[in-house]
Amino acid sequence: MLDDRKLEVLRAIVTDFVSSNEPVGSKALADRHNLGVSPATVRNDMAVLEDEGYISHPHTSAGRIPTDKGYRLFVDRLSSVKPLSVAERRAIQTFLQGADDLDDVVRRTVRLLAQVTGQVAVVQYPSLSRSVVRHLEIVQLDPSRLLLVLITDTGRVEQRSVELPSPLTDDEVAQLRVAFGGRLGGVRLADVPGVLADLPELAPPSLRPAMGCVLAVVLATLVEQPEERVALAGTANLTRSALDFPTTLRPVLESLEEQVVLLKLIGEVCDPTTVNVMIGEENSVEGLRTTSVVTVGYGPQDGAYAGLGVLGPTRMDYAGNISSVRAVARYVGELLAGS
Amino acid sequence: MLDDRKLEVLRAIVTDFVSSNEPVGSKALADRHNLGVSPATVRNDMAVLEDEGYISHPHTSAGRIPTDKGYRLFVDRLSSVKPLSVAERRAIQTFLQGADDLDDVVRRTVRLLAQVTGQVAVVQYPSLSRSVVRHLEIVQLDPSRLLLVLITDTGRVEQRSVELPSPLTDDEVAQLRVAFGGRLGGVRLADVPGVLADLPELAPPSLRPAMGCVLAVVLATLVEQPEERVALAGTANLTRSALDFPTTLRPVLESLEEQVVLLKLIGEVCDPTTVNVMIGEENSVEGLRTTSVVTVGYGPQDGAYAGLGVLGPTRMDYAGNISSVRAVARYVGELLAGS
DNA sequence: CCTGGCACTCGACCGAGACGAGTGCCAGGG
DNA sequence: CCCTGGCACTCGTCTCGGTCGAGTGCCAGG
Numbered sequence: 001m002l003d004d005r006k007l008e009v010l011r012a013i014v015t016d017f018v019s020s021n022e023p024v025g026s027k028a029l030a031d032r033h034n035l036g037v038s039p040a041t042v043r044n045d046m047a048v049l050e051d052e053g054y055i056s057h058p059h060t061s062a063g064r065i066p067t068d069k070g071y072r073l074f075v076d077r078l079s080s081v082k083p084l085s086v087a088e089r090r091a092i093q094t095f096l097q098g099a100d101d102l103d104d105v106v107r108r109t110v111r112l113l114a115q116v117t118g119q120v121a122v123v124q125y126p127s128l129s130r131s132v133v134r135h136l137e138i139v140q141l142d143p144s145r146l147l148l149v150l151i152t153d154t155g156r157v158e159q160r161s162v163e164l165p166s167p168l169t170d171d172e173v174a175q176l177r178v179a180f181g182g183r184l185g186g187v188r189l190a191d192v193p194g195v196l197a198d199l200p201e202l203a204p205p206s207l208r209p210a211m212g213c214v215l216a217v218v219l220a221t222l223v224e225q226p227e228e229r230v231a232l233a234g235t236a237n238l239t240r241s242a243l244d245f246p247t248t249l250r251p252v253l254e255s256l257e258e259q260v261v262l263l264k265l266i267g268e269v270c271d272p273t274t275v276n277v278m279i280g281e282e283n284s285v286e287g288l289r290t291t292s293v294v295t296v297g298y299g300p301q302d303g304a305y306a307g308l309g310v311l312g313p314t315r316m317d318y319a320g321n322i323s324s325v326r327a328v329a330r331y332v333g334e335l336l337a338g339s
Numbered sequence: 340m341l342d343d344r345k346l347e348v349l350r351a352i353v354t355d356f357v358s359s360n361e362p363v364g365s366k367a368l369a370d371r372h373n374l375g376v377s378p379a380t381v382r383n384d385m386a387v388l389e390d391e392g393y394i395s396h397p398h399t400s401a402g403r404i405p406t407d408k409g410y411r412l413f414v415d416r417l418s419s420v421k422p423l424s425v426a427e428r429r430a431i432q433t434f435l436q437g438a439d440d441l442d443d444v445v446r447r448t449v450r451l452l453a454q455v456t457g458q459v460a461v462v463q464y465p466s467l468s469r470s471v472v473r474h475l476e477i478v479q480l481d482p483s484r485l486l487l488v489l490i491t492d493t494g495r496v497e498q499r500s501v502e503l504p505s506p507l508t509d510d511e512v513a514q515l516r517v518a519f520g521g522r523l524g525g526v527r528l529a530d531v532p533g534v535l536a537d538l539p540e541l542a543p544p545s546l547r548p549a550m551g552c553v554l555a556v557v558l559a560t561l562v563e564q565p566e567e568r569v570a571l572a573g574t575a576n577l578t579r580s581a582l583d584f585p586t587t588l589r590p591v592l593e594s595l596e597e598q599v600v601l602l603k604l605i606g607e608v609c610d611p612t613t614v615n616v617m618i619g620e621e622n623s624v625e626g627l628r629t630t631s632v633v634t635v636g637y638g639p640q641d642g643a644y645a646g647l648g649v650l651g652p653t654r655m656d657y658a659g660n661i662s663s664v665r666a667v668a669r670y671v672g673e674l675l676a677g678s
Numbered sequence: 679c680c681t682g683g684c685a686c687t688c689g690a691c692c693g694a695g696a697c698g699a700g701t702g703c704c705a706g707g708g
Numbered sequence: 709c710c711c712t713g714g715c716a717c718t719c720g721t722c723t724c725g726g727t728c729g730a731g732t733g734c735c736a737g738g
Contacts (some may be wrong), residue, residue: 025700038712043701061700061719137478139488149478149488149498157498159488235574236592253575364731377681382732400688400731680738687732694724701718708711 001052006045008035010054011078013046014066018315021241023063068280068314071292075277075318082319084327088116092331099335102126102155106231109308109332114234116324119312120256121234122295124266126154126305126336128226133184133192138177138214143167146176146214150222152189154305154336158227162217165209172207176214179203192223230262234310241313251287256311261285265293266307272297272333275322280314290314294321298329300337308332340391345384347374349393350417352385353405357654360580362402407619407653410631414616414657421658423666427455431670438674441465441494445570448647448671453573455663458651459595460572461634463605465493465644465675467565472523472531477516477553482506485515485553489561491528493644493675497566501556504548511546515553518542531562567645569601580652590626595650600624604632605646611636611672614661619653629653633660637668639676647671 002010012033016024026039026046035042046064049055054070057063066074084092095112099105106123113121131152139147144164151157168176179199187195196215203211221227235256238249255261264285268276278293288311295309308329310321341349351372355363365378365385374381385403388394393409396402405413423431434451438444445462452460470491478486483503490496507515518538526534535554542550560566574595577588594600603624607615617632627650634648647668649660 023700027700039700040702040713041711044711047702057701059719060702061698061717063700135478135480135486137476137486137488139474139476139490141474141490147474147476147488147490147496149476149486151478151480151486157486157488159496233596236589236596239589239592250575250578253578257572257575362731366731378731379682379733380680383680386733396732398688399686399733400729402731682737683735685732685734687730689728689730691728692726695722696724697720697722699718699720701716703716704714706712706714708709 002048005035005037006049007073007078008033009042009045010049010066010070011074013049013055013064014070014074014078017065018317021315023058023065025063028063068282071279071314071318072282075279075322079319079322082323084323088324089327092116092328096331096335102157102336105155105332105335109328110231110233113308113310113324113328114237116328117234117310117312117321118237118240119234119310119316119321120232120237121308121310122262122266123231123308123332124263124306125229125231126152126156126299127228128152128156128158128222129190130299130303130305131156131189133187133189136180136184136218138173138180140168140170140173146173148214148217148222158222160217160221162213164213168210172210175204175207176210179207179211180214180218189223189226193219228259228263228267228306230259230266232256232262237312241315248290252291255285255287261288265311266295266309268295272299272304272329275326276309277318277322292316292318294318294325296325296329298333298336300333305333305336341387344374344376345388346412346417347372348381348384349388349405349409350413352388352394352403353409353413353417356404357656360654362397362404364402367402407621410618410653410657411621414618414661418658418661421662423662427663428666431455431667435670435674441496441675444494444671444674448667449570449572452647452649452663452667453576455667456649456651456660457573457576457579458649458655458660459574459576460647460649461601461605462570462647462671463602463645464568464570465491465495465638466567467491467495467497467561468529469638469642469644470495470528472526472528475519475523475557477512477519479507479509479512485512487553487556487561497561499556499560501552503552507549511549514543514546515549518546518550519553519557528562528565532558567598567602567606569598569605571595571601573649576651580654587629591630594624594626600627604650605634605648607634611638611643611668614665615648616657616661631655631657633657633664635664635668637672637675639672644672644675 012029013024026042030039030042053067054073055064055066092112096108099108106125110121110123131154134153135151137149141147144167146162146164147159148162149157149159183195199215200208200211238252275294275296280292281289283289283293291311292314293309293311295307297304297307299305309325351368352363365381369378369381392406393412394403395406431451435447438447445464449460449462470493473492474490476488480486483506485501485503486498487501488496488498522534538554539547539550577591614633614635619631620628622628630650631653632648632650634646636643636646638644648664
């Protein structure tokens with residue numbers, strides 16, 4: 001149905017429309033891209049493409065614009081990978097180099113992504129559940145309150161306070177510390193429940209109530225409902241295409257303020273090897289139906305820490321953004337694995 | 340120069356323009372507000388107000404709009420305090436009630452403010468330097484790395500890692516813990532340098548290098564350059580007035596992404612008793628010259644934890660926003676003091 | 679000092695007409 | 709069979725002139 005030339009026409013339409021933001025006509029197409037055929041032929045191809053739902057035109061005497069389906073086909077089969085220039089790679093590397101803190105890494109990353117792509121950037125903090133426990137510290141705030149401080153291999157630090165049923169002595173706290181600390185080091189957070197399952201049985205009776213409380217908090221708030229965090233940057237970039245979606249800007253901004261929404265966007269796919277692209281209506285989030293999202297997981301090869309990505313109008317430079325997102329993800333993954 | 344009626348005219352212009360967003364003419368003014376004078380008289384007053392720079396008109400045959408100077412006069416002398424309804428107060432209280440975590444409190448507060456005022460809301464986390472140390476925990480990550488965890492009375496938790504010149508034994512770490520922990524409890528962070536000044540001298544020689552490192556980190560990153568954090572919400576509200584500042588939206592969004600800028604906005608005044616209003620050009624931040632900012636400190640009566648406020652177009656409901664900001668600040672202050 | 683009246687300004691709105699980009703279709707040619 | 713050039717047609721955009729009306733500034737009178 002769609003021979004090579006028609007695909008070529010679609011590609012030309014997408015690239016031209018992305019760069020110009022104006023419906024593209026047959027003549028301009030035939031001129032700019034050396035398709036080797038006349039505008040009339042291009043028109044015929046366009047008619048077919050429109051029948052198939054890949055492009056549409058706003059009104060009779062206007063050029064064509066790609067539909068979501070058209071973008072999808074473009075992304076899947078037509079866009080060639082656009083390798084980053086050496087300068088860009090170096091810029092990414094140096095920009096991320098100076099970071100010390102995990103917070104700092106994430107903040108830099110998200111700004112960098114927004115800058116490089118010119119879109120809205122989203123970076124999820126390394127997920128707790130996929131992280132490995134480096135240390136669990138138990139601090140006594142006052143006799144019957146403890147503070148748990150969890151440190152992961154990615155440098156993330158989480159704290160929770162625990163109300164105890166009865167006061168503990170310093171010595172008892174030390175025992176707790178040994179009991180938990182000794183077992184958790186090096187364990188993936190997802191595996192913590194298994195590791196700790198038999199803990200209450202082994203504890204001396206006097207410690208059991210306290211042990212139970214601490215265990216409950218560890219399991220409930222750190223393992224079962226780990227707090228996922230995300231960083232956001234580049235919302236100002238939405239105004240560039242504000243001419244495109246003037247009244248649509250509001251729902252987008254609203255959606256972006258919802259942590260849940262952001263996590264949904266990024267969390268859905270976290271494979272560090274393949275980049276995921278959601279286009280327009282494919283998007284599950286109401287209010288982001290006019291935008292596209294490019295996400296990828298980051299982390300070591302065998303598994304992902306978390307996801308990151310960019311969001312922009314469906315009319316975006318998919319090839320470029322995919323490359324940028326992938327490159328940034330790789331560098332961040334290495335950076336976190338190395339530290 | 341400006342008699343009572345002229346002031347009344349200015350107030351009428353401001354209130355009408357704020358609610359309608361359209362230049363207001365003499366006839367409409369004389370009609371809606373019962374000024375007891377004819378449109379012609381109003382016109383004369385308007386001419387004077389314009390000479391004095393309180394109002395201007397976009398073009399010859401259009402109504403008047405307030406200038407920044409006009410808003411300033413309005414805020415300082417003309418706006419009556421608009422008390423919140425009981426329902427609003429209750430809503431604020433119940434909305435904030437459920438919070439447990441400090442993070443949760445701040446998140447809820449900022450959303451609440453954005454919701455109530457319909458503007459962009461900014462809430463600064465309780466400032467470190469004004470906080471009191473509740474606990475400083477020292478955790479040994481590996482032989483030559485420590486993690487410092489600082490907990491303040493407002494529930495804020497900060498952590499920093501320290502590279503040691505040489506490995507320490509468990510026992511030595513315990514000594515450090517006692518040395519610091521014993522002295523810092525209950526001390527205001529700003530007073531920490533004085534309290535710790537003589538610490539190195541008292542330490543056993545073997546501990547001095549490590550002690551020095553820890554001390555340096557505590558002083559440098561926690562006291563001298565404490566990391567201030569802010570939360571932001573309601574950027575979507577900017578789109579309501581997007582018709583007002585269409586191309587101006589971008590610089591505003593850009594400014595709002597800069598932590599530094601936000602801190603500058605809020606940090607300038609932190610008095611919990613008086614509300615601070617910055618109008619248009621008064622604003623020191625380039626790019627926010629078309630907006631007004633209403634801020635206030637929050638915290639216990641004697642001093643402020645930090646600041647919070649809202650930002651919106653100069654054309655905003657100052658009286659209402661001032662009331663809302665003050666009310667929210669009071670509740671948050673109580674909430675944090677109580678816990 | 680306020681008031682009504684009046685001429686004037688100037689942007690908003692409307693409709694007609696010209697323009698032109700772009701389309702769809704068709705007949706002819708390789 | 710597919711490509712091509714030609715041609716009529718559509719329809720949005722732009723421009724222009726004219727009308728309308730809100731609002732002003734000024735002035736003379738009470």
